[in-house]
Amino acid sequence: MLDLPKRYVPNGASDSGGFGSVIYCKDEHLDRPVAIKFIREDSEKHRLMDELNALMLLRSKHVVQVYDIVKGESDSIGIVEEYIDGDDLSNSPIPKTSYEYYLKTLWQIASGIADIHGAEVIHRDIKPNNMKLDKEGIVKIYDFGLSRDEGAKAVTKGFKGTFGFAAPELIASGFVAFSRAVDTYAFGATAIVLSGLGLPDALQKIPPQPLPDNFMSTLPFKLTPDLASLITACLAPNPNDRPLMTHVRDLLSRHLLHNKHQALAVHNNKPLVLNSSKRTISLRFSDVGEIVIEYDGFRFYVSAVSGEVLINNQAVSVGKEIPKSCVVALGGSHRRANERQFITFDVSNPEVVL
Amino acid sequence: MTGPLNVNEVIDGRYQIKSYIDKGGMQYVYKANDLILKRLIALKTPQNPSAEKRFNRSAIVAAKVNHPNVAKTLDYFEIDNRQYLIEELIEGGDLEKIILQKVKYVDPYLVAKIFHYLAKGVAASHHVGVIHRDLKPTNVMVLSGLHVNSIKITDFGIAKMAEEELVEAIEDGEATISKSRTVVGALPYMAPEVISTPREVSFPADIWSLGAMMFELLTGNKPFGTGLIVIHKIIEAIPPEFPSFITNKAQFSYLSKKLIELILSCLQKDAATRPTADQLVEHCGTLCYPTTERYVGTVKEIRYNSWGFISNDEPDVFFNLDSVYGENPVNGSNVWFSKFPGDPNWRAHPVVCLK
Numbered sequence: 011m012l013d014l015p016k017r018y019v020p021n022g023a024s025d026s027g028g029f030g031s032v033i034y035c036k037d038e039h040l041d042r043p044v045a046i047k048f049i050r051e052d053s054e055k056h057r058l059m060d061e062l063n064a065l066m067l068l069r070s071k072h073v074v075q076v077y078d079i080v081k082g083e084s085d086s087i088g089i090v091e092e093y094i095d096g097d098d099l100s101n102s103p104i105p106k107t108s109y110e111y112y113l114k115t116l117w118q119i120a121s122g123i124a125d126i127h128g129a130e131v132i133h134r135d136i137k138p139n140n141m142k143l144d145k146e147g148i149v150k151i152y153d154f155g156l157s158r159d160e161g162a163k164a165v166t167k168g169f170k171g172t173f174g175f176a177a178p179e180l181i182a183s184g185f186v187a188f189s190r191a192v193d194t195y196a197f198g199a200t201a202i203v204l205s206g207l208g209l210p211d212a213l214q215k216i217p218p219q220p221l222p223d224n225f226m227s228t229l230p231f232k233l234t235p236d237l238a239s240l241i242t243a244c245l246a247p248n249p250n251d252r253p254l255m256t257h258v259r260d261l262l263s264r265h266l267l268h269n270k271h272q273a274l275a276v277h278n279n280k281p282l283v284l285n286s287s288k289r290t291i292s293l294r295f296s297d298v299g300e301i302v303i304e305y306d307g308f309r310f311y312v313s314a315v316s317g318e319v320l321i322n323n324q325a326v327s328v329g330k331e332i333p334k335s336c337v338v339a340l341g342g343s344h345r346r347a348n349e350r351q352f353i354t355f356d357v358s359n360p361e362v363v364l
Numbered sequence: 365m366t367g368p369l370n371v372n373e374v375i376d377g378r379y380q381i382k383s384y385i386d387k388g389g390m391q392y393v394y395k396a397n398d399l400i401l402k403r404l405i406a407l408k409t410p411q412n413p414s415a416e417k418r419f420n421r422s423a424i425v426a427a428k429v430n431h432p433n434v435a436k437t438l439d440y441f442e443i444d445n446r447q448y449l450i451e452e453l454i455e456g457g458d459l460e461k462i463i464l465q466k467v468k469y470v471d472p473y474l475v476a477k478i479f480h481y482l483a484k485g486v487a488a489s490h491h492v493g494v495i496h497r498d499l500k501p502t503n504v505m506v507l508s509g510l511h512v513n514s515i516k517i518t519d520f521g522i523a524k525m526a527e528e529e530l531v532e533a534i535e536d537g538e539a540t541i542s543k544s545r546t547v548v549g550a551l552p553y554m555a556p557e558v559i560s561t562p563r564e565v566s567f568p569a570d571i572w573s574l575g576a577m578m579f580e581l582l583t584g585n586k587p588f589g590t591g592l593i594v595i596h597k598i599i600e601a602i603p604p605e606f607p608s609f610i611t612n613k614a615q616f617s618y619l620s621k622k623l624i625e626l627i628l629s630c631l632q633k634d635a636a637t638r639p640t641a642d643q644l645v646e647h648c649g650t651l652c653y654p655t656t657e658r659y660v661g662t663v664k665e666i667r668y669n670s671w672g673f674i675s676n677d678e679p680d681v682f683f684n685l686d687s688v689y690g691e692n693p694v695n696g697s698n699v700w701f702s703k704f705p706g707d708p709n710w711r712a713h714p715v716v717c718l719k
Contacts (some may be wrong), residue, residue, distance in 0.1 A: 017441075039440050041424045058668055069432040071488075078403065078439070146491060191616055274652035279614035279686075324703040334702060335654030343707035347671075352684075353614065356473070359480065360649035363642075 016299055018046060018090070034093060037077075037258035043093040048082040062089060063273075064129040065154065071091055073123030073189070074142075095148050100138035104147065105204040109231045113266055117362055118149035120259040123197055126154065126238060127190045127255050128221035134188075136196035137175040137243065138203055146354075148364065160194050174215065174289040175199045178247050181217040191249035197258065198244030205229045206236040214242045263362050269307045275338070284310060295351040303355075310357060321355075367392035368409065368446070374399070378441055379407055379450065388502075388519065390415040391440055393454060407447040419447040426520035428492040433485030435505060435518040435673040440539075457503035459574060463507055467700060469584035471689035471714040472610075474512060479578050479626070480618055480648035481515040486574060487641035489520065489630045490567050496520055497565060499573035500553045501580070501708050511658050531562040552586040553577060556633055568635035571644065575630025582623060583607055584690075587631060601633035609690050615714070616689055622651055656702040660718065665692045674699055674712055683712035693717050 014020070018035040021043075025032045031046045065076040075092040082088045105115040116277045119141065126133050133154045140153040171180055176193035179188055179238070199213055208227060212219040226238035233241070240261055246252050269286035276282070276294065282291045292312070294300035299317030303310055310332045320339040321324045334357050341350030366384050369392070373381045378400050385393040385406065396407040412415045423440035426449075427645040432435065439450040439506040457461060459478075462471060470478075482504065489496060495516065496503075507514040535549045551704035558565050579587040587604040606624055611617045626647055632638050639647065661676030666685075672693075673680040681703050685692055693699050703710045 014493050039423075040427045040437075059402070062402060067403075069430060070434065075430055078527065094608070171580065187484065196581070207427050214705075270649070272650050272652055274618060276618070281618035283618070323707050335656055337711055337713065339706070345456065356652040358650050358652045359655070361484075361645060363646065 012284075013081070014046070014088075017226055018044065018080070021087070023196065031043055033177070037090075043095070044077060045091045045093045046080065046088040047091060048086045048088045050086050058087075062255070064071050065126075065129050068125060068129050070125035072118050072120055072149055072151060073125055074150045083149070094142045094144050094152070096142045096144045096150075099137055099141040099143060099149065099204070102142065102143050106206040106230070108316045110266075112205060112231055113237075113262060115149060115204060117262040117266055118364070119151065119197060119200065120262055121254055122151040123148065123193050124255040124259045126151070127193070127246065132188070132190050133193045133196075135175075136169055136193050136200060137172050139172075157325060165221065172196075174218075176218070179249055187247055194244050194252040194255055195246075197356050198241050198252075201241050201244070202229070205231055219276050221245055233266065234250065237265065252284055252320075253313045264308050266362045267360050270312070270360045271305065273303075273310050273332075273355065274306065274357075275353050275355045277301070278355040296343075298349065298351075299340040301326060301338060301340075318345075365488075367394070367411075369394055369407075375407065375448060376441060378446075379405065379518070381407070387411060391419075391449075392520060397448075404453045405690060406435075406451040406453045406513035408451060410447055410503035412419075416447060419449065420636045422520070423449045425494055429485075429487050429489045429494055429520060429594065431681065432514070433481045433516055434488060435516045445479060446615075451518070451602040452516075452517070454505040456505055456507045457514075459504040459506055459581075462506040463512070463579070464501055466510065466718055467716055468719060469716070470581040470714050471691055472616050472623050473702075473714055474658075475496060475578055475581045475623055476510070476619060476648065476651040478515055479574070479623070480645070480651065480653075482517065482574055482577075483641055483644040483648050485515075485533055486570050487645050490570070490641045491515075493567065494520060495567055496570050496573075497558075498550050499570055499577065501552055502549065503578070509659055514667060526571055533708075534559055534562050542557070551594050551598075552580075552588065553593075554592055554598060555635065556601050557635055559595055559599055566635070567641065568638045571630050571638045571641065572635075574644070575627045577607075578623065578627050579604060579631070582620070582627070601631065603628055603631060613686060613689070615686055619651065619653070653704065656704075658700060660698065663695060663697045663699055665695060666693070671707070672719060674701060674715070680709055681712045682709040683715050688715045688717075691717050 017037055017039045019038055020033050020035045024033040035046055037044045062076060062079060073093060076089060077092065078090040080088040080090060106114050109184055123133060123136065135153060140151065142150050142152065143189050144150055155177040156272045175196040178191040180192055197345050198208065198294065208223065210221060212221050212246065221242060225235055228244060241259060242251065242255050243251065244258065246297060273284040274281060275291060277293050283329055284303065289305045290302060292300060292302045299319040300313040301312060304313035312326055312328050312332065313328050315326050315328060318341050321331060322336045332355060338353050339350060340353055367387065369381050371381055371383065378398060380399055381398040382395045382397055385395050391408045391410050392405045394403055398405050409421050420440060423437055426437040435454055436452040437449065438452060438550060441448055449467065472505065487498065503517060503519045504517045504522040505518050506512055553573040553576040555569040556568050576587050608622045627681050629639055659676055661674040664675045666672035671682065671684045674683055699715050700718055701712040701715045703712050
């Protein structure tokens with residue numbers, strides 16, 4: 011018989027699935043709705059607790075919060091989670107309504123997965139059904155009941171997951187080693203599904219096959235070449251070829267923050283501002299050295315350089331991105347102090363507005 | 365130990381007290397070990413009956429906010445007629461202790477970063493309908509000391525309790541106000557409407573308090589002074605003056621001017637004309653500030669009244685007086701700085717004197 015702490019009052023609703031069962035309750039102490047998910051405690055109890063602890067420390071806007079652990083029946087434990095009143099992402103028309111909403115949805119999912127990976131946890135069942143949109147339209151990833159720690163113990167017996175989203179390395183018999191790259195693969199599949207296209211045939215094969223060439227051009231939204239190859243890379247058959255989720259998140263935010271950055275250089279006691287309305291500045295010290303910095307709406311980079319120029323004491327080459335905060339030196343270190351000039355360079359830290 | 369609890373005492377069969385941390389105006393704070401989840405947490409328990417009255421309600425309110433820049437309320441329970449609140453433990457100290465007691469003022473780069481982080485935390489709380497009501501330096505926690513790696517707003521719960529005391533004191537008049545430690549501590553950051561119509565306070569009151577705090581960081585002064593005289597100055601809301609050192613150096617003037625604009629927009633008498641927290645986050649997103657690490661060192665020489673070297677554990681770091689915010693250091697001054705690779709020496713920028 012289930013002996014739930016008195017503070018959790020079941021509201022009568024419940025659910026069950028491959029992961030176990032879930033009941034919906036009200037937490038009387040903190041006056042909030044919660045979902046308590048019961049899963050079997052396997053032989054790796056310590057690992058599971060470590061992982062739940064990691065998730066409890068997570069402060070991600072895009073991951074459902076884990077509040078507490080309670081004892082379940084016999085050999086199961088209950089994970090007390092934030093209850094989100096909202097639509098499942100697989101039922102939501104929002105990502106499909108415009109390219110901007112599509113990218114914003116992908117960015118939120120990528121941010122959530124990056125946060126989960128940052129806590130050294132693997133989700134293991136990323137798919138649109140495991141994400142909700144809350145009342146403010148914010149994507150929340152949940153249902154990481156199957157998740158396993160990364161590392162030597164990240165092996166699973168047989169297959170637990172969702173066909174179509176599961177990486178090829180998971181579709182194998184016996185003990186299968188896996189890494190956080192399984193979430194990256196599932197993110198790639200999710201990105202295709204959320205465009206409205208449905209799961210491609212290649213991903214539904216067992217084991218899943220690589221996408222046909224130029225598949226990305228069949229998407230309802232015309233992705234820029236870098237984003238198309240990013241999503242293709244997420245679905246790479248070899249897990250080592252898939253990008254880190256922080257990289258996926260950052261590339262998506264680069265597009266969402268297009269033309270929103272500012273940079274400030276202070277040269278000869280004058281502030282020089284770079285942004286979408288002033289795209290180029292030149293820093294020059296007589297004939298000692300000159301650097302031209304340009305903003306292309308995505309990044310600040312070196313568009314021309316001549317003479318002696320160092321950034322954070324490193325040599326400079328054309329095309330290179332300028333560090334977010336640095337000192338530009340005009341004149342090499344062999345020169346006397348009055349033959350060198352130093353310029354501080356800082357960029358802004360805009361946020362994606364949802 | 366101070367307060368009602370003892371070291372090693374176990375509360376609710378789960379939280380083992382490790383040490384006493386502090387007491388705010390309303391509650392005792394302990395460091396404790398969560399024996400079930402094997403983690404350290406902060407355990408808070410009310411100090412007096414007036415704090416008890418609202419402890420539960422305030423825990424419920426605070427628990428709604430989930431953001432990296434807000435200290436998370438983890439749990440609330442009552443045992444043997446005593447109330448307990450479990451909060452994320454932040455090892456460090458508050459903005460007052462960690463920063464304002466160590467430096468006279470903070471350079472605009474770091475002010476911009478702190479402003480941005482706090483605005484994000486406040487925006488997250490406003491999105492779930494929670495007003496802090498008592499934002500002040502002692503309610504902002506700073507991780508890892510002068511490195512300022514992270515910033516978290518705390519005591520959302522307490523704010524609502526403090527409010528009752530505030531309302532009472534304000535309605536009773538100046539004699540009561542000056543007796544209440546809570547009120548005196550909060551006054552310099554209080555919006556005019558908190559004083560004139562304390563029962564009708566809303567989100568813009570937090571925006572005012574943020575502006576007042578940022579004024580203090582940037583200038584070293586409280587925008588309307590201290591003591592009871594501030595009441596009249598706040599109600600008049602005459603825009604405070606910024607000392608000239610904030611803008612008189614080229615390295616800082618551009619960012620300082622942007623910050624002054626933002627701070628003044630927060631300190632508008634008419635609550636409706638202040639920016640929302642979301643707008644503030646967006647404005648802060650246009651500020652150019654680095655997130656580089658901070659160090660502490662000692663100035664070992666200054667030459668030609670224009671440049672010098674700072675020694676700390678690493679090789680000496682070069683600095684130019686153009687990079688100094690505020691008062692110039694002298695030989696032997698302790699300074700707070702960021703540094704960038706350089707040859708033959710790394711370069712410090714910015715540099716701020718420690719007290």
